Amino acid sequence: MATRMVKVFNGFERFWHWTQVILVFLLVFSGFGIHGYHQLASFDQMVFIHVIAAIGLMVLWVFAIFWHLTTGSWRHYVPTTNGLFKVIRYYAFDIFKGKDHPYRKHYWRKHNPLQALTYLGVKLFLFPAIWFSGLVYLFYGLWSQGPATSQALEVVALIHVAAAFGIVVFIIAHLYLLTTGHSLVDHVKPMITGFDEVELSEAEEAYLKENEPGKIKD
Amino acid sequence: MVSPKEDALTCQQCHMKEGRMKDVDGVYIPGRDSNVWLERIGIFAVLATLLGVLGHGLIRVVMSARRKH
Numbered sequence: 001m002a003t004r005m006v007k008v009f010n011g012f013e014r015f016w017h018w019t020q021v022i023l024v025f026l027l028v029f030s031g032f033g034i035h036g037y038h039q040l041a042s043f044d045q046m047v048f049i050h051v052i053a054a055i056g057l058m059v060l061w062v063f064a065i066f067w068h069l070t071t072g073s074w075r076h077y078v079p080t081t082n083g084l085f086k087v088i089r090y091y092a093f094d095i096f097k098g099k100d101h102p103y104r105k106h107y108w109r110k111h112n113p114l115q116a117l118t119y120l121g122v123k124l125f126l127f128p129a130i131w132f133s134g135l136v137y138l139f140y141g142l143w144s145q146g147p148a149t150s151q152a153l154e155v156v157a158l159i160h161v162a163a164a165f166g167i168v169v170f171i172i173a174h175l176y177l178l179t180t181g182h183s184l185v186d187h188v189k190p191m192i193t194g195f196d197e198v199e200l201s202e203a204e205e206a207y208l209k210e211n212e213p214g215k216i217k218d
Numbered sequence: 219m220v221s222p223k224e225d226a227l228t229c230q231q232c233h234m235k236e237g238r239m240k241d242v243d244g245v246y247i248p249g250r251d252s253n254v255w256l257e258r259i260g261i262f263a264v265l266a267t268l269l270g271v272l273g274h275g276l277i278r279v280v281m282s283a284r285r286k287h
């Protein structure tokens with residue numbers, strides 16, 4: 001086992017992540033505005049921003065889903081209890097004692113077990129809940145029967161708002177976790193350069209050097 | 219008859235609490251309507267998360283300062 005600087009986030013992943021950051025920010029801002037939490041823009045402007053950003057994010061996710069499936073990257077998100085308890089104990093106790101994070105990245109496991117489980121939950125439940133309710137909401141004109149479907153619209157809106165609160169909770173925790181570990185830069189840099197420290201077995205290192213030049217930074 | 223343009227409405231005249239449609243029941247109007255318990259639980263969850271991470275961060279700072287002594 002040797003620790004090497006390995007490209008863990010390719011160009012598409014980084015583009016996906018940062019575009020998603022911008023779009024989710026616009027969606028949270030305009031969405032809570034539409035819902036009546038602020039009047040920093042007019043209602044029609046916020047609806048416009050919300051719809052455009054939502055369509056952009058869904059197009060991005062069509063590519064992301066395709067990428068997950070075709071490259072096998074979905075494997076990073078398969079739930080595992082292997083090391084999960086250590087990570088939970090780290091954030092609950094050991095972090096206060098100044099201990100090191102127990103998880104080391106592996107080539108086919110670039111997220112720690114708790115992180116992978118959280119992202120899986122976001123990808124399987126939270127995001128689909130907000131897209132599905134959002135699409136049904138957006139196309140209300142297609143299925144509306146006037147007052148007869150008002151109750152249904154209300155249910156759709158409630159699911160949409162509930163998922164939105166869940167996403168805000170995720171963002172707060174996601175941003176806070178950037179401050180853990182050695183430095184903020186350590187967490188953000190891999191998502192900019194693509195490279196992070198990964199523990200490679202000799203076979204993995206030999207394979208990458210032989211077949212995927214540029215994956216390991218010397 | 220078509221109203222003159224100075225009488226045209228903006229979206230938020232209806233899409234707000236206490237707007238022109240405030241007494242109209244039986245329709246869900248975005249911006250006017252919400253479920254009071256969903257809002258309470260949502261705001262509570264967001265504030266609890268904020269306080270949780272601030273508390274967690276504070277303990278980290280205090281414990282780290284103590285270790286240096």
